[in-house]
Amino acid sequence: MRIELRDIRKYFGPVKANDGISLVLEGGRIYGLLGENGAGKSTLMKILSGYQPPDSGDILFDDQVQNFSSPKVALGKGVGMLYQDPLDVPPFTVNDNYLLGRDNRVVLDYKSAIQELQEMTSRFSFELDLQSNIEDLSLGERQQLELARLLVGGAQVLILDEPTTGISAEQKDVLFDSIRKLAFEEGKTVILVSHKLEEVQELCGEGMVLQKGKLVGKTELPCPNEKLVEMMFGQVPERGERTEFPLGQPVLGLVDLHVTTYRLSIRDVDLTLQQGEVFGLAGLEGSGQRILLQACAGLLHPDHGKILLSGQDVTGLQYHRMQDKGVGYAAAGRLEEGLIEGLTLAEHVELAKPKHRFFIDRSQLNTTTESKIDQFQIVGRPDSTADELSGGNQQRLLFALLREKLKLILLEHPTRGLDVRSSNWIWDQLYQRREDGTAILFMSADLDEIFERSDRIAVFSGGVMSRVLETKNTSVDEIGHLIGGQA
Amino acid sequence: MDSSPLVLTLASIILASTPLIIAVCGEILTERSGIVNLSLDGTMLMSAMTGFVVAFETDNVWLGFLGAMGVGAFFAFIVAFGSIRLRQSQFAIGFVLTLLGDDLSAFLGQNYTRIPGPVVQHYAIPILKDIPIIGPIFFNQNVIVYFAYILVFVTWFWLFRTQPGLRLRSAGDRPEAGFARGVGINFQRYLYTIIGGGLVGVAGASYSLNIKIGWAEGLTRGFGWIALAIVIFGGWSPIRGMFGALLFGATKALATYLQRTFPEVSVVAFNAIPWVLMILVLLLVGSDFTERVITVAPKSLRRPLQRFLKISPPQALGSTFVED
Amino acid sequence: MKKNLKWLSLVMLIVLIISACGGATPTEAPPEEPAETEAPAEPEEPPPAAEGPFRVAVVMPSAINDLAFSQSMFDALTAIESEMGADNFEFDFSEGIFVVDDAAAALRDYASEGYNLVIAHGSQYGGSLQEIAPDFPETSFAWGTTVDTFSDQGINNVYAYEARSEQGGYVNGVVAASLSESDVLGVVGPIETGDAKLYVDGFVAGAQATNPDVDTNVNYIGSFSDVALASAAAETHVQAGADQLTGTAQMVVGAIGVAEENGVAWFGTQANQTSLAPDIVVANQVYDWTVVLDEIINNVKGGKLGGEAYALTFANGGLLMEYNPDYDLPAEVKALADETVQGLIDGSIMVGEAPPPPPAAEAEPVTFGMILVGPKNDRGWSQAHHEGGLFIEENLPDSTMILFESLNPADKPEATLEGVVDDMVANGATLIFTTSDEFEEDTLGVAEKYPDVVFINISGDDALTGEAPSNLGNIMGRMEDLKAIAGCAAALQTDTGKLGYLGPLINFETKRLAASAYLGARYCYENFRGMNPDDLEFTVTWIGFWFNIPGVTLDPTEVTNNFFDSGADVVLSGIDTTEGIDVAGQRAAQGAVVWSVPYDFEGACDNSPDICLGVPYFNWGPAYLDTATKVGNGSWVQSWDWNPPYWDDLTDNTRTAVGWINGPGMPGEGQANLDTFIASLASGDVNVWSGPIFLQDGSEYVAEGSVATDDQIWYLPQLLQGMIGPSE
Amino acid sequence: MNANRWIRWVWPAVPIAGALVVTSLLLFFFGAAPLEAFQAMYDGAFGDQAKTLSVLAFWVPLLLAGTGLLVTFKAGLWNIGIEGQIVMGAIAASWVALRMEAPSAVLITVEILAAMLAGALWAALSAVLKTRGNVHEIFSGLALNSIAIIFTNYLISGPWQPPEGGTFRGTAPFQPGALLPLYENSRFSPLSLLLAAIAFTLVVIALRGTFWGLKLKAIGQNLRSAFLLGVSSEREMILAMMLCGALAGLGGAVRTLSWFDSLRQSISGGIGFMALLVVMLANYRMFLVPPIALFFSAVLSGSITLQLRTQLHSSLGGILTELMVLFVLLFGDWKKLGVFRKKDDDG
Incomplete structure (x- = not known):
């Protein structure tokens, strides 16, 4: 099938998300769609998959103008989109989720559903427990399930939005194999939306680069990374070089830590972090990294074991006490976890201050906020509300709100969804903190980031933490094995 | 036929719980689609009044139920319209409707207070009614009670075993996903809010036409709130909800018995039992303690325990969904 | 509490003096009817041969030394015996027979023993006599006080007799008005009926005729026997400035005591009461039945066995004025009294013959306020009051009711009685009914604020205790006996022997009403069903308020269901609304054999007629109309009225304060028994509050052989032994 | 835009007026003259000093x-x-x-x-x-x-x-x-x-x-x-x-x-x-x-x-206030109503 996009425009108020994009996509090929954050990739794909209508422009399949009023219609025409966060229904069972929107009979036919699913999973060698609930599956498994669903639904065009975020290296390999199979054996059109140049280079035959809502370039792949980067950013950004930093006194000590939660427990964690150290936690999402971070932050409490902060036993202290002791925590959710919709930047700054007066001194607060805005290069005013900020600025605000003089900073996905330049800037800020003797413990779904930024690495798998690895003495392969649960 | 006091009492508890069961099923449908219809208490009063007035004027019980259903659906429509189309707080609209339903039913029903009118006829199911113990408890009732049994089953089946049920639940659990698969989220929400409201209307009318026969100001006051609490206690499942309603009915019967058993305790004190129970039950299903019990339990027991104790509401409950 | 103790001690003292006495005159023919009744038929048979002494037998309800009703008859017979000589006249008597069945047996015995004349001295005996007399056509009977000889039913051997006590009342009124310096007189009456009413009306008329400026405050206390209430009423009169008091019936000893304490003059009736308080008794009207008896004896001897009605009057010498020789009565007053007696004899003064119809003649339209605690159509308490208001509007032309319903803080937190009254007064109300004890206190406040407006508070007692300003009165209906009827009806019908009583909240009123129902049930279970009353299971469940408040009270629907589930087959309602009968009707429709006795509102049976055994209800119309009429023509004076039922016809809504409607669900046989029970309550023959009565904790409350005083009934501390359910 | 500004100023009165209209209809159907009724309400609230004080006290x-x-x-x-x-x-x-x-x-x-x-x-x-x-x-x-x-x-x-x-x-x-x-x-x-x-x-x-x-x-x-x-x-x-x-x-x-x-x-x-x-x-x-x-x-x-x-039944005051709140909740923000929204502006 030949797909043509003609002069697609989509404006959100003053923002031109898509500003006259025209593209032609052929069957049997894999395309990479690249671009900085906010370049318009997601919008374009949402338009193609029927999730949003364009303000103007046409979508043509084999020269026929299509009108996708909804994703359902789009899928009916053969366009399926696999989101980074799969669009499934977590409380449903695998079967229910699979059947939702598929079967038009009133009473559900589980038998054929199971049969179809089994066929599909074996075709792509996915391993899925069909009896479990979606929320008990890993992100990779959920993606596989979505993929299976889209294919059964007759997708000819597959759009994959950051599909490798948060899945294991092995799952990634399985996924890429299936994608190739689909494109080359079954003649489907595949569009991969990604930040990760390596993945795009590895998988795609043609790259298309968006910048500020416009298509700025096309290239056959593979090609030199520099070319792609130049197309995306206009110039190659400085990669923050990680410098060796002399480590100081132990800051964080975890002794035989056990933490139990409703869904997962972590066991037998022993770990020591020194001043100035950056420690990365790798692993599939939901393998226990987050539990460890939250335990260190005082958000979860261990069943047994000890947490030492600068040699002091802080086991069982509440989050706010830990904050006072010099522990900073930034969750990944931003507006869900960390920032407050409807509150201004100034109000955020005031709330995050360690010491408060009873009455708020508005003018002083404004001054403080202004200086934070300058320091963290936030695009906004003291009286802008948090929800008015763009994603990157929200992340900057989150870091601006971390207290000064912290002993330990705990981070979840510090640069998720950010472009390379923003990521670098953020890590520069973090590295500066090391000067004060701050240790950083972070988790990321991005193995590159972990490799690039950490001094040492540990991998979580099913609640068990692997041995601690020196970054310079390990390899992506080794980590990949560990992520897959092999020692 | 067995007519021991215990059997008769159980039959009475079932009868008295019927409207609650019906209202709980209605509200479960609504909340499963993602809307909280907080106006239940006012809706029930309005529909109890309407049901009686229509039945009285037409001398036809079923027209009464139909009228009540219409009123319930209309109130529910206001909630749906206000929250979906106008994106206002569902709680606020529901709460105002609660108070409005109370006053409006008192005003409109003022000329129909406590006059005798038509009631639902008793109908014992042949054969079934002769089963020892079970028969007199369950099958020596009336059509509305049987309707409630069927409704519980149908609601459960509809929610968990049918395609429309999947669509409905997807609207409440993950509207984005449902929408991506062609489910008209807001359509689902309108539909099930209105259907749910209609059922609440039936519940209201079954008070005035079946249980607390006739109309009087404030006839069903409080039952709407109890139904809302039972929905939570029942974990948004009609079958558990039914048990919740029965438990509540049993508590009230217990309060009556206790007064005779413990005459030395102040009469007034027993009236508080259902409310204390309501708090305790919500505490049981909501608190971390329950979660801890589950995690501490042996692994083999965890899943059933989880099923039994753990409550998770529809995840998009009360949120608005913008289709664009 | 102190007040109660004082009352109790008074009761203890005086109870010793009084002999038991049920209804001296509870039943009386309507006063409009002329006393003369034509004897329709001539005697067909020759007179029986007069051999030996003329033998008379008399059955009396109280003791022969009661200083009142029974004694007057005994004295008369003694006088005749001494006049005619023991050879020619002998008489036998049974005293203290207040149980009507016992009296009937005695009358039958006497008749079969060949007495020439058998006297049934008590209006309550009428029903029995009506059955007995035809069986003994050759025996003559006499029945008093009444004017009914049963001649219209073909019975020709019964004489009727009565006393025209209004005549003596008139004379007493004349004397009292002449003596009064404060121009305020006080009257303590029992129940506004019969002999007592005649006397009181006569007294008022006499006083009025003598000095139009005199205020005569009349207070019917609602009891023939409650000495404490009588003394309280007397105290109220004295505080209101009365310097002349009178009263009638047995309980006036209490009032006489108060009069003596305060040095206030007293006027007696029925017997010479001088001995009770020699310093202050001025004059007494005394009955002399010999006048009547002589006539009857002569007639009987002459072969005429009945059919005539006689009356004691000054003219025939049956009434006498006896003055206290120790009281210094001014000569001119004495002369005036004699003149008055003469006037009554020669007919120049008429009293009681044709009572002026005050409503028609002097009716002035009244604008009155009616404040209800619940909705006007609750088919219960508030609706009954609303209909009372409508009754005024119907019967007092051009009167207007200003209604305000549901005045209670739960429904209207923003409203106050004062605010509502302000509006009503601004709209012209001169009389305002506040129809709940909830308003008692606030009514005091507004009564002081608006001294020119008359306030009637229902079921309060401020006018009795003297707390109230003079423009505030109280009205209440005596529901207790009707609750006994309700209990009786339930007991007559129950198969399982289990009765449920749907109680509102626990207070003195609700306890005594539940207890009355229980006592009625016991009586009928034993006497009509022949069952052991201890086997009766009578359960009281209190819902917690007068009506259902969801979430706060027990739900009466569920309580009623629970009663039936537990085996009860009759549920009596004590609450303001109709859940009891509604549920029973629903159960019956399902084939259950159950019944119900609702409460409060006369139309309550309509909700489910087939299973309704009857309903005791309040009927405020007559009392309200009376009040409104008096307020209209300016004759209203403060009183505390505890109005009894009109026993002659419990459904007569123009007369009765509390009523009973028979239920369509009661089968014929049961209804007959119930009628008998009602009749015997009416006659005073049966008093369900007769000892021994034990409280729930097992202690004795009323001793064997005595009857609970009104005070004991009013302040019943617990439920009774045998009743199941909490008392606190 | 002028019209819009005008609407913005006037709009808050609309739901209140709506509540008054519905209440008036209720009054009308139950046989009362709405104007007299509102007059009575006013008199009852501020008719004299006692009433005003009562309003203050409540x-x-x-x-x-x-x-x-x-x-x-x-x-x-x-x-x-x-x-x-x-x-x-x-x-x-x-x-x-x-x-x-x-x-x-x-x-x-x-x-x-x-x-x-x-x-x-x-x-x-x-x-x-x-x-x-x-x-x-x-x-x-x-x-x-x-x-x-x-x-x-x-x-x-x-x-x-x-x-x-x-x-x-x-x-x-x-x-x-x-x-x-x-x-x-x-x-x-x-x-x-x-x-x-x-x-x-x-x-x-x-x-x-x-x-x-x-x-x-x-x-x-x-x-x-x-x-x-x-x-x-x-x-x-x-x-x-x-x-x-x-x-x-x-x-x-x-x-x-x-x-x-x-x-x-x-x-x-x-x-x-x-x-x-x-x-x-x-x-x-x-x-x-x-x-x-x-x-x-x-x-x-x-x-x-x-x-x-x-x-008339006294729940009327409650009905009036509740209708006002309901109408203001529903229609108070005219922008949300979308009555004046351009058709193509549904993004």
Whole structure:
């Protein structure tokens, strides 16, 4: 099938998300769609998959103008989109989720559903427990399930939005194999939306680069990374070089830590972090990294074991006490976890201050906020509300709100969804903190980031933490094995 | 036929719980689609009044139920319209409707207070009614009670075993996903809010036409709130909800018995039992303690325990969904 | 509490003096009817041969030394015996027979023993006599006080007799008005009926005729026997400035005591009461039945066995004025009294013959306020009051009711009685009914604020205790006996022997009403069903308020269901609304054999007629109309009225304060028994509050052989032994 | 755009007018002349000094409850339990009035403090059930309302029944020294209005100008984020509830010590719910709360005269206010209505 996009425009108020994009996509090929954050990739794909209508422009399949009023219609025409966060229904069972929107009979036919699913999973060698609930599956498994669903639904065009975020290296390999199979054996059109140049280079035959809502370039792949980067950013950004930093006194000590939660427990964690150290936690999402971070932050409490902060036993202290002791925590959710919709930047700054007066001194607060805005290069005013900020600025605000003089900073996905330049800037800020003797413990779904930024690495798998690895003495392969649960 | 006091009492508890069961099923449908219809208490009063007035004027019980259903659906429509189309707080609209339903039913029903009118006829199911113990408890009732049994089953089946049920639940659990698969989220929400409201209307009318026969100001006051609490206690499942309603009915019967058993305790004190129970039950299903019990339990027991104790509401409950 | 103790001690003292006495005159023919009744038929048979002494037998309800009703008859017979000589006249008597069945047996015995004349001295005996007399056509009977000889039913051997006590009342009124310096007189009456009413009306008329400026405050206390209430009423009169008091019936000893304490003059009736308080008794009207008896004896001897009605009057010498020789009565007053007696004899003064119809003649339209605690159509308490208001509007032309319903803080937190009254007064109300004890206190406040407006508070007692300003009165209906009827009806019908009583909240009123129902049930279970009353299971469940408040009270629907589930087959309602009968009707429709006795509102049976055994209800119309009429023509004076039922016809809504409607669900046989029970309550023959009565904790409350005083009934501390359910 | 600006100015009157129209229709169908009815309502509220004072007297507890609700709404809490908090305040004040003997000034002070404490504790119960037990405050609040009312009934029919025996009217009147000083012969106590004014001012300052107010705002918007930013939501929620409960309790004290003179069985009778409506109609804007509360008080007081003159069911006042709130909720923001929205602008 030949797909043509003609002069697609989509404006959100003053923002031109898509500003006259025209593209032609052929069957049997894999395309990479690249671009900085906010370049318009997601919008374009949402338009193609029927999730949003364009303000103007046409979508043509084999020269026929299509009108996708909804994703359902789009899928009916053969366009399926696999989101980074799969669009499934977590409380449903695998079967229910699979059947939702598929079967038009009133009473559900589980038998054929199971049969179809089994066929599909074996075709792509996915391993899925069909009896479990979606929320008990890993992100990779959920993606596989979505993929299976889209294919059964007759997708000819597959759009994959950051599909490798948060899945294991092995799952990634399985996924890429299936994608190739689909494109080359079954003649489907595949569009991969990604930040990760390596993945795009590895998988795609043609790259298309968006910048500020416009298509700025096309290239056959593979090609030199520099070319792609130049197309995306206009110039190659400085990669923050990680410098060796002399480590100081132990800051964080975890002794035989056990933490139990409703869904997962972590066991037998022993770990020591020194001043100035950056420690990365790798692993599939939901393998226990987050539990460890939250335990260190005082958000979860261990069943047994000890947490030492600068040699002091802080086991069982509440989050706010830990904050006072010099522990900073930034969750990944931003507006869900960390920032407050409807509150201004100034109000955020005031709330995050360690010491408060009873009455708020508005003018002083404004001054403080202004200086934070300058320091963290936030695009906004003291009286802008948090929800008015763009994603990157929200992340900057989150870091601006971390207290000064912290002993330990705990981070979840510090640069998720950010472009390379923003990521670098953020890590520069973090590295500066090391000067004060701050240790950083972070988790990321991005193995590159972990490799690039950490001094040492540990991998979580099913609640068990692997041995601690020196970054310079390990390899992506080794980590990949560990992520897959092999020692 | 067995007519021991215990059997008769159980039959009475079932009868008295019927409207609650019906209202709980209605509200479960609504909340499963993602809307909280907080106006239940006012809706029930309005529909109890309407049901009686229509039945009285037409001398036809079923027209009464139909009228009540219409009123319930209309109130529910206001909630749906206000929250979906106008994106206002569902709680606020529901709460105002609660108070409005109370006053409006008192005003409109003022000329129909406590006059005798038509009631639902008793109908014992042949054969079934002769089963020892079970028969007199369950099958020596009336059509509305049987309707409630069927409704519980149908609601459960509809929610968990049918395609429309999947669509409905997807609207409440993950509207984005449902929408991506062609489910008209807001359509689902309108539909099930209105259907749910209609059922609440039936519940209201079954008070005035079946249980607390006739109309009087404030006839069903409080039952709407109890139904809302039972929905939570029942974990948004009609079958558990039914048990919740029965438990509540049993508590009230217990309060009556206790007064005779413990005459030395102040009469007034027993009236508080259902409310204390309501708090305790919500505490049981909501608190971390329950979660801890589950995690501490042996692994083999965890899943059933989880099923039994753990409550998770529809995840998009009360949120608005913008289709664009 | 102190007040109660004082009352109790008074009761203890005086109870010793009084002999038991049920209804001296509870039943009386309507006063409009002329006393003369034509004897329709001539005697067909020759007179029986007069051999030996003329033998008379008399059955009396109280003791022969009661200083009142029974004694007057005994004295008369003694006088005749001494006049005619023991050879020619002998008489036998049974005293203290207040149980009507016992009296009937005695009358039958006497008749079969060949007495020439058998006297049934008590209006309550009428029903029995009506059955007995035809069986003994050759025996003559006499029945008093009444004017009914049963001649219209073909019975020709019964004489009727009565006393025209209004005549003596008139004379007493004349004397009292002449003596009064404060121009305020006080009257303590029992129940506004019969002999007592005649006397009181006569007294008022006499006083009025003598000095139009005199205020005569009349207070019917609602009891023939409650000495404490009588003394309280007397105290109220004295505080209101009365310097002349009178009263009638047995309980006036209490009032006489108060009069003596305060040095206030007293006027007696029925017997010479001088001995009770020699310093202050001025004059007494005394009955002399010999006048009547002589006539009857002569007639009987002459072969005429009945059919005539006689009356004691000054003219025939049956009434006498006896003055206290120790009281210094001014000569001119004495002369005036004699003149008055003469006037009554020669007919120049008429009293009681044709009572002026005050409503028609002097009716002035009244604008009155009616404040209800619940909705006007609750088919219960508030609706009954609303209909009372409508009754005024119907019967007092051009009167207007200003209604305000549901005045209670739960429904209207923003409203106050004062605010509502302000509006009503601004709209012209001169009389305002506040129809709940909830308003008692606030009514005091507004009564002081608006001294020119008359306030009637229902079921309060401020006018009795003297707390109230003079423009505030109280009205209440005596529901207790009707609750006994309700209990009786339930007991007559129950198969399982289990009765449920749907109680509102626990207070003195609700306890005594539940207890009355229980006592009625016991009586009928034993006497009509022949069952052991201890086997009766009578359960009281209190819902917690007068009506259902969801979430706060027990739900009466569920309580009623629970009663039936537990085996009860009759549920009596004590609450303001109709859940009891509604549920029973629903159960019956399902084939259950159950019944119900609702409460409060006369139309309550309509909700489910087939299973309704009857309903005791309040009927405020007559009392309200009376009040409104008096307020209209300016004759209203403060009183505390505890109005009894009109026993002659419990459904007569123009007369009765509390009523009973028979239920369509009661089968014929049961209804007959119930009628008998009602009749015997009416006659005073049966008093369900007769000892021994034990409280729930097992202690004795009323001793064997005595009857609970009104005070004991009013302040019943617990439920009774045998009743199941909490008392606190 | 001119039209738009015009609409923006006029629009707020539209839902109010709508409520009046619907109420008028109701009046009309039940045989009353709407104009006369509204005239009667006005007369009933401000017809003479006594009526105006009565409106003021009813206003004070409503204002206190509304002020308290500003705090809980700010913290994102639906304090439906406010009704029970008013009742508990009244009970505590009554307890002091019945059991303590002291000079009037001391007595009144202790009563007020006890009432505020009781209201605060009752509210804290709801808050702790929420923070610790995950029980939504709407449900715990409703249950606690009923329990508080049942408790009142127990007291007035049991241990606190008046010496002449228990009816359900209430306790015996308190000693005169225990009652708030009243303006002339009314039920209006200027002292209570002063207290309400102070409370309102303090709450406005607390919510607008203090760090605590900011924390409540944060909690009300996003619990999780506020927590991560260092705000102890549990403590602040409990404090917010307790402050609201204390003001509600004070309202209860005003009810029992000036409107009544004793503890009555329905001491509040829905004032708490009415206050919820007031705050909702004010759309959580603080300075609208006092005038709207006064308006509600006037409408309800006026409906007494309305009932007297027209014999219409007195729920009409409630219907009018509830319709207003409903219509303002539904149609108050004309932009959301989309009536004037351009068709293609649905993004």
